[in-house]
């Protein structure tokens with residue numbers, strides 16, 4: 001029995017990994033306990049975010065940082081910050097971008113569903129590059145000069161989506177953007193582990209970087225990090241915090257918000273709906289400390305146990321081949337053979353609909369491969385998965 005039974009909701013076996021649609025991952029008991037304790041006090045949110053900023057600065061090498069309600073919220077807040085700077089009038093006008101820089105340059109091959117968060121601010125995305133490497137027609141993608149050419153007086157930022165194959169290299173994008181004084185925002189939501197990536201994108205020239213707290217870091221599902229330049233973080237938090245307060249009464253911590261630099265307090269900003277609770281802030285910080293304290297190798301080893309067990313249980317499955325694949329995090333690939341009674345897609349669907357509901361990574365089902373990830377597996381899950389998978393491979 002779980003709390004979900006009370007509300008008629010099934011719990012699932014999550015072998016897909018932390019994804020928002022499947023409620024992220026699950027919290028380490030220490031993180032959950034920290035959130036429960038945090039929930040029993042009240043604090044000033046600006047002071048809490050200033051405390052968070054110190055922790056995030058140390059973990060990422062940034063000047064400052066804030067806890068957001070997710071990486072997508074970080075993209076929204078970061079874009080708004082690049083458009084308004086520290087001008088309360090501009091903050092109050094968004095998403096009406098009259099009188100401010102309102103274009104965000106993106107490499108066309110990096111466009112994705114999350115850039116809706118950028119457009120939410122009123123910014124217009126300007127695409128560059130023709131990625132013919134994806135059409136099987138050529139080898140090229142966007143190049144630095146194309147970003148250079150797209151920049152002008154209306155350019156507020158360049159958004160760079162980090163992944164193994166992102167082109168051009170971030171250093172080159174940063175060099176080109178900075179030559180015109182344009183900041184670079186990096187979407188690094190899913191780029192952990194390795195833990196060294198916490199510092200990498202800022203070191204390579206990013207002005208702001210957004211991470212998801214609910215993915216590998218193991219924080220609350222609705223949490224994230226935005227870290228980077230002090231002024232941009234100040235502009236971002238000003239558009240996120242609730243500012244229902246008289247000017248003379250308002251005494252935010254200087255390390256996060258330097259009141260002397262403002263001509264007035266903006267009203268609730270474009271990022272106010274991206275509200276983050278004190279429990280999320282504390283949960284993210286404690287999870288981040290645990291994430292940084294554990295080496296990538298130790299983490300990999302911990303996950304390896306689930307994958308080895310699943311491999312042993314599925315090794316003799318009919319009409320399929322299993323294989324453990326490495327990388328920073330191991331996973332198990334089940335290749336469904338041509339003579340199987342069901343296709344990989346049919347097996348995935350059956351796994352999800354049956355009881356217990358099992359979710360695997362379906363990104364390669366069209367090639368006959370089902371991937372099982374250990375990130376969100378608990379003790380006993382390997383047995384449950386094998387018991388569901390094997391009958392589906394039999395006639």
Ligand SMILES: *Cc1c(COP(=O)(O)O)cnc(C)c1O
Pocket residue numbers: 020069070071072073114161187188189190211212213214223224
């Ligand atoms: C997951 C993801 C996001 C969104 O992260 P949230 O923390 O869920 O808001 C944004 N961008 C990319 C590339 C992602 O993979």
